[in-house]
Amino acid sequence: MESTTVDGGRRGRRPDHIASLCDEGLRQLRLGDPASAAESLSHLIRVLLPAAAGSAQGWEEALRQAARGLSLCLEALEDGDLRQRALEALFEAFQAAAERGDCGLRQELPFLMLSHARAEERLRLVAWTRRELAAASPQAAKDCWRLLLELEVGDASSGRALLEQCRAAGHADVVAEKLLDLDRVGEALIVARRELGDPEQLLRFASSPGARAQAPAVMALIEERLARSFDSRLASWLAERYAERGDLARAARLRQRLERLERSMRRERPQSGGLLGLVRRALGR
Secondary structure: OOOEOOOOOEOOOOHHHHHHHHHHHHHHHHOOOHHHHHHHHHHHHHHHHHHHHOOOOOHHHHHHHHHHHHHHHHHHOOOHHHHHHHHHHHHHHHHHHHHHOOOOHHHHHHHHHHHHOOHHHHHHHHHHHHHHHHHOOHHHHHHHHHHHHHHHOOOHHHHHHHHHHHHHOOOHHHHHHHHHHOOOHHHHHHHHHHHOOOHHHHHHHHOOHHHHOOHHHHHHHHHHHHHHOOOHHHHHHHHHHHHHOOOHHHHHHHHHHHHHHHHHHHHHOOOOOHHHHHHHHHOOO
8 A cells, every 4th residue: 555644745755854844944934044944944835735635644734834934934034036935835835725625724824824915915816816716626716715805805896896706606605704804794694694595604604703703693693594494503503602691591492402303313213223124124024
């Protein structure tokens, strides 16, 4: 069986070698040489990227350390060419994380890029993101839209147009989350009420960072949805929010309903033997 290392190659670099490459880049940064550090860490990111398509152990953490170090380099770098190469490496890491889907860096990498990007660099990131969006998988497209909205939503008119483009592309959940970030709570709730029919989408919206600051309004929206169609995931989320806010009576009522639903489902499940056993019992055998 072929073995896969942290860089995704066959019999490639060992994890301890990857760590030493990262340590070297961070050492250069501590010694006041952000240019050399940026070159080292950009190279390391590109060494790690092939592992994004597989399941190499340690890939995500190694990439996280390299990306954080490269972000610190951007804070200290002045040379435009070096800054561009560093941003390119971070953007390539973002592309890989977005395509992978299960990587926590999908949220962290945009923050690292935007924290230190200058005005002209943000325009470059917009161009890269739009180019990536054209070829991205449906899974990665959502993350690309989130980054694009972070980069481009400025004045009200251009912001409205971009939000409408994102909604028309089928990402109403991203639009609703962004509207909450912009403190446009009423609009966010309208989009969520009308277009987030999937309970999983609505749950992600309710759990988004912007929703935490608007807990009462979001909880009322979930109550409204549960009144129309009960969903155990939404009910569990709402019970937890009520408990956190000290409304133990409402939390208890929801949990009792969830327990009754679970008992009912257990009674309806086939007895031992699965489907074959069910057929045999129906035939009297």
